[in-house]
Each structure stands twice: as structure tokens, then as C-alpha cells.
Amino acid sequence: MDKLLPFAFICLTSFFTLTNPLGTMPVFLSMTKGMSKQERKEIVRRATIISFIILLCFTVGGQVLFTLFGISANGFRIAAGFIILKIGFDMLHAQYSNTKLKEEEMKVYARDISITPLSIPMLCGPGAIANGIMLMEDANTWAMKGILIGSIAVIYLLTFVVLNASTRLVDFLGETGNNVMMRLMGLILMVIAVECFVSGLKPILIDIIRAGNGLL
Numbered sequence: 001m002d003k004l005l006p007f008a009f010i011c012l013t014s015f016f017t018l019t020n021p022l023g024t025m026p027v028f029l030s031m032t033k034g035m036s037k038q039e040r041k042e043i044v045r046r047a048t049i050i051s052f053i054i055l056l057c058f059t060v061g062g063q064v065l066f067t068l069f070g071i072s073a074n075g076f077r078i079a080a081g082f083i084i085l086k087i088g089f090d091m092l093h094a095q096y097s098n099t100k101l102k103e104e105e106m107k108v109y110a111r112d113i114s115i116t117p118l119s120i121p122m123l124c125g126p127g128a129i130a131n132g133i134m135l136m137e138d139a140n141t142w143a144m145k146g147i148l149i150g151s152i153a154v155i156y157l158l159t160f161v162v163l164n165a166s167t168r169l170v171d172f173l174g175e176t177g178n179n180v181m182m183r184l185m186g187l188i189l190m191v192i193a194v195e196c197f198v199s200g201l202k203p204i205l206i207d208i209i210r211a212g213n214g215l216l
Contacts, residue, residue, distance in 0.1 A: 003144070004143060004144065004147060007135075007138075007139070007144055007147060007148075008147045008151060010135070011135060011147060011148050011151035011152075012151050012154065012155065014131050014135075015128060015131065015132075015151060015152060015155045016155055016158070018125065018127040018128040018131055019051075019123055019124075019128055019155055019156070019159055020122075021123070021158065021159040021162040021163060022162060024118070024122050024123060024159075024163065025162060025163060025166040026184075027117075027122065028040075028043075028044070028118060028163055028166060029166055029167070030186075031113050031117075031118075032113075032167075037167050040164075040167045041164055041167070042114075043113065043114045043118065044114075044160055044163040044164050045160065046114040046115075046119075047114040047115070047118040047119045047123060047163075048119075048123065048156045048157075048159050048160045048163075049156075050114065050115060050119040050120075050124075051118075051119045051120075051123040051124035051156055051159075052152060052153065052156040054119065054120065054124050054129075055124045055128055055129060055132055055152055055156075056132075056149065056152060058129045058132055058133060059129075059132030059133060059135070059136050059148065059149070059152065060136065062129060062132065062133040062136075063133050063136075063137070066133075074199075074200040074201070074203050074204055075200065075204075076126040076129065076130075076200070077126045077127075077196050077197070077199055077200030078196075078197055078200035078201055081193045081194070081195075081196035081197030081198075081200065082193070082197070083116065083117065083120075083121055083193075085190055085193035085194070085197070088186045088187065088188070088190035088191075088192075088193055089186070089190065090186070092183055092186035092187055092190065093186075121196075123156075123159060125196075126196070126200075132148075132152070135148050136148060
């Protein structure tokens with residue numbers, strides 16, 4: 001019990017920080033401008049379920065997959081940086097407005113954003129995946145593994161509640177508020193993308209420099 005409680009606390013706090021539903025909330029509102037509450041709820045439900053499944057799969061077998069395909073967490077961060085940068089650029093130019101989309105196009109759009117960017121890389125990014133793999137390596141008992149998996153489920157249930165409640169803010173924002181928020185969050189996302197890219201590229205460059213010095 002002395003080990004289980006601190007481990008549970010680490011799992012919950014780290015995943016909540018990395019998932020960051022509160023930070024995702026303004027982006028979600030901006031991208032779903034013009035949608036009904038039911039459509040937003042469906043996007044949140046789909047995004048949280050997909051995120052839970054992906055993170056669970058990587059947590060349980062991520063190290064095997066990374067080794068099998070020769071993928072590194074740093075490479076994953078660099079790829080995520082490019083994705084977030086493109087998303088932020090589109091939002092900065094208000095290209096996520098969907099008020100003119102037809103009903104069928106709206107359904108396709110809703111399916112798309114529930115996977116990218118909401119699920120990947122925002123709710124289930126490289127940080128959360130790397131954290132899950134690391135914590136699974138530290139979980140040396142079945143009780144700790146159960147706590148880890150249960151913590152992931154709790155975090156995404158909480159994420160669903162937070163994002164679903166955020167739809168009520170739309171009534172207070174209005175058209176102008178949504179446009180301002182979209183551009184502001186687009187700029188913030190571009191900054192996050194640069195940080196994500198640099199955090200993945202820096203260790204790779206350090207390894208290259210060390211290897212070069214070793215040859216000299």
C-alpha cells in the first residue's frame with residue numbers, strides 16, 4: 001500500500017497534465033464553431049474513446065512496437081510538432097470555420113477532427129504515450145499495472161466531462177469571440193509545435209554530435 005498510493009498519484013497527475021483537457025477546451029470550441037451540442041458531444045465521445053484505446057495499446061505494448069518498427073519517442077515528438085504546426089497555421093487563418101459546410105461534409109469533418117487533432121496529438125500525444133510506456137516499466141506488480149490502466153480510464157472520463165461541459169461556453173462567446181479565440185489558440189498551438197519539435201530534435205542532435213566527437 002505504501003507504494004500503490006504514491007504510484008497512483010503519479011499516474012493521475014502526470015496523465016492529467018499531459019492530456020491537458022483544460023488547455024484543449026478552447027481549441028475544441030474554436031474547431032467546432034457552428035455545430036450543435038449533440039454534434040460536439042459525439043466528437044468528444046469519439047475523441048476520448050480513441051485516445052483511451054491508443055494510449056492503452058502503447059502503454060501495454062508500446063516498447064515492443066517502438067523496437068519492432070525502430071521508432072523513437074523523439075521521432076514521434078518531431079512528427080507531432082509538424083502536425084500541430086499545420087493545425088495552428090490553419091486556425092491562425094480561421095480555416096477551421098465550418099458554417100458553410102453541407103450536412104454530409106459536416107459529418108466527415110466531425111469524424112476527422114475527433115481523430116486529428118483532438119485525439120492525436122492533443123489528448124494522446126507523444127508525451128502521454130512516452131509517460132505510459134515509462135510507468136508500465138515501473139509497474140512491477142499486477143496491482144500497479146491495474147492502477148496504471150485505471151488511471152488512464154479515469155483521466156479520459158474526466159476529459160470527456162470537461163470538454164462536454166465546455167460546449168456551454170459557446171453561448172457566451174458569440175461569432176466574434178470564437179474568431180478571436182481561434183486565432184489566439186492557433187498562435188499558441190504554433191508555439192507548442194515549435195517546442196515539441198525542438199524537444200524531439202535536440203536529443204537527436206546531441207547524439208549525433210557525441211558520435212562525431214567519438215570518431216575524432
